[in-house]
Amino acid sequence: MKRLLLTFILILYSLISFTSKEFNNAIYFFNKADKFESLEETLAFHQKTISELSKILSSKTTKMSTNLENGKITFYGYKAWEYAKYYPKLIKNILKIKEIKNNKFIKNLYLLESNLIINKYKNFPLSKKILNNSFSINNENFLNITLPATSYFNENFLNISLKYLKDIENNEIRDSIYEFISIYLLQKKQYEESLKFSKKIKREISRYYVYQKIAIEYLNIDINKTLEIVNLIDIDFIKDLTLEKIIDILLNNNNVDKALEFLNFIEDESDKSLALNHIGIFYLKQNNENYKYYLSKAYWKTKLIKNDYERDKAFKNIALDFLNNDLFVNSLDIAYEIKNNYIKYLLFKEISIYMFNKEKINIGNTFMNISLNSANSIENQNSRDFALEDLCLTEIKLNNIEDAIKILNTIKEEKYKDLVLSNLAIFYANTDLRKTYNFINKINDIKVKAITMGNVSVKIKDIAPTLSNKYLKKSLYILKVNENNYLKESLILNLFDLKKYENLELILKSIHEEKIKNAVIIELAKKILNTHTFIEIKNTTIMNYIKTCIFFEYSLKNTLTIEDINFILNYI
Incomplete structure (x- = not known):
């Protein structure tokens, strides 16, 4: 304790000017307060400490405005944390002091720390340590996302915090805070309050994201309220996605009747067919003959989608739905309905990975070849090369390096080769540095080359420290001439x-x-x-x-x- 105090005394000399009398008095009262077991006596001495420190802060010789503006932890801030265990009386007095009262940023900081210590951690020594080490980035936007939002949850400062929210001009930051508040209240089961704050979010997608969470939480309380909140969502795909999630939850709870009710509110035909498939799979796992009806209905609803691309995409989703439920044969039946080569390459790649994960290597290779043939049949060259690049990276993850290199050689556009070359260079770093060197030299994009050399440097730091340092220096040199975040x-x-x-x-x-x-x-x-x-x-x-x-x-x-x-x- 004394060592910490001495440290901050030294910091104080570099931050502010003060009269030794007031400072010595403050230290005397502070140390005296710690000797009393009675809370009343302790508080009385801490009040005297605050009084002395207030004189220092209000002194004309005080030079701490810059530090206050930047949110630095001053000596006075340190004292505020020490007093926080006697919250809220002392913190309220601290907030009345002119230098803090007139500075929104610093005031927010004190509101936050007092709230965290008392209401969240309930552990003073730990809280003090965390907070003493928490505010080193001088970036008001970064901290503003946490400060007012978190201080809101202390009822004593509700009105102050809400006032600060209104002061924040940046819509993105303000929306983030409202979103944070809404979700926090939802976790506390304060549903109506959560909904109230979510309605303040200006950005539609963010607002609807929170509506989705609230609607799902209401399922176990008031299913009619769930539907009411879902209807607040005006973007169709988010609304349908929310309904799909609700149907899945209801099915998991064996509430298939309610799931069927929510099914009627899905607008998009492909989304509806996928939901029907979920219901069919539910019945299949229950050994209920109803599965035939719903799986058939899902299939024909998809089959009747007029747009070829949308139809194939819907079939892909149904096939993946089967695959995710270990219904491989059903998945394969649907896969062969797909005509679009791009969608076909994506689906057969997933089926191949599924088989590799099941350690059925030969079958996995068979489906990877179907995926590769589909990718090679894509008419648009950019799309084709992008698909081939993706397959190369997949093969590397599966340790099928020779296959990855074969596919790499079929890519036409150089820009789609660089990421593959980078991954190959990193892959060989521990086993064949000559190959690593060759792959790095083939990379065209200078930024990708620098990133690759940095990663290789890390990988070989123990087996080839000199070469590791060489790659790092090259990478840093490239950064000097190519500014890139x-x-x-x-x-x-x-x-x-x-x-x-x-x-x-x-x-x-x-x-x-x-x-x-x-x-x-x-x-x-x-x-x-x-x-x-x-x-x-x-x-x-x-x-x-x-x-x-x-x-x-x-x-x-x-x-x-x-x-x-x-x-x-x-x-x-």
């Missing part, structure tokens, strides 16, 4: 694996597009969690980004357990 993203992850943290940070800082930067940060955090690579990067400033991401991942997506967070924080 996706190349940067790939290289950052390579550099992490190679423990080249300084280079990593330089490239990360050079990414100006926030969505890409945040995506990279999330991937880095996942890598840290998967590899437990904490000690090596403990003292690098890149950890500031990672800490923020770890917090972001946990608070919004709940992808980490409390044990994960505890483990991480031991190394921060």
Whole structure:
């Protein structure tokens, strides 16, 4: 505790000017407060601490406006976290202080941390650690997605948070917050409140996505309300997809009568035929003779679709439906109805993969050949080459390297070869570096070449460290002359694996597009969690980004357990 306090005292000297009297008084009262077991006495001394710190903040010599604007953790912020265990009385007093009261960004920060500590984690030491390490990215847009939305869930600050939501001019950010609130409330089974906030989402697709979730949740409460919410969806394909999901849920619950009722509301013929097929499969698994009627009805409804392409696409969906239910023979019967070569190549590829997964290699190869013949029969050259590229990549995943190379040689357009060459180069990195070298040299697109060399560098770092370093340097050189965010993203992850943290940070800082930067940060955090690579990067400033991401991942997506967070924080 004393060591932490000393650290922040030193930070304070670099951030603000203050009179030693007020500061010493604040420290005295703060330390005194910790010696009392009585909450009333402790609160009384913390109130005195706040009073002294308020004098410092209101002093004309205070120089912390820049730090407040940027959301930096100042000495005063540190104190706010210490007081959070006595929420809400002290936090409310903190929020009244002029420098904080007039700064929306900082006010949001305090609202968030007080809420998280009390209502979410219920673990003060852990919460304090997380929050002290959570706000290092100076990007208001990134933080605004979490701050007002999360603080909303503390009833004491509901009105304040809603006011901040209105202040956000960016529609995308505001919609994200409303979406987050709606889904959170849905998880808390506050259905009406969830629906109320979902209606505030301006972007149609996002709004209907939330409607879909709410409609499904209502199935077990009020099935009529489910239908009412489904009817709020004005985009046909989303509405039909929602109805399909509802039918599947009802079938899983053995409620076939209600499933048939919802079937009547599906507009699109191909969607309806697929839903009929679901019902037919349901009856088939129940050994109920009704399956013949519904499977036949699904088949003929599809057969009568006038548009050739739409009909073939519907048949493909039905065939995959059978395949996903291990009804291979039924799937194959439908597959031979398809005339369109592009759709045929896609379906037979899936059937082939299904057989390989069942370890029926010869049958898998047979269907892969049918898929390949269909791809080669596609009239449009771009579509044909794209299909062949896809088949090459599939063969590589299945370790059928010779077949992949044969298909590669039939591709006409060079741009469809590069990704295959890249995958082949990476595949051979551990076994035949000469082949890796040859495949890299055949790549035309300089960015793909750089990404490939970065990935190869990681793969051979232990078996050929000198060559690994050479590939990395070449890749970094290409980046210098070819600014590309996706190349940067790939290289950052390579550099992490190679423990080249300084280079990593330089490239990360050079990414100006926030969505890409945040995506990279999330991937880095996942890598840290998967590899437990904490000690090596403990003292690098890149950890500031990672800490923020770890917090972001946990608070919004709940992808980490409390044990994960505890483990991480031991190394921060």
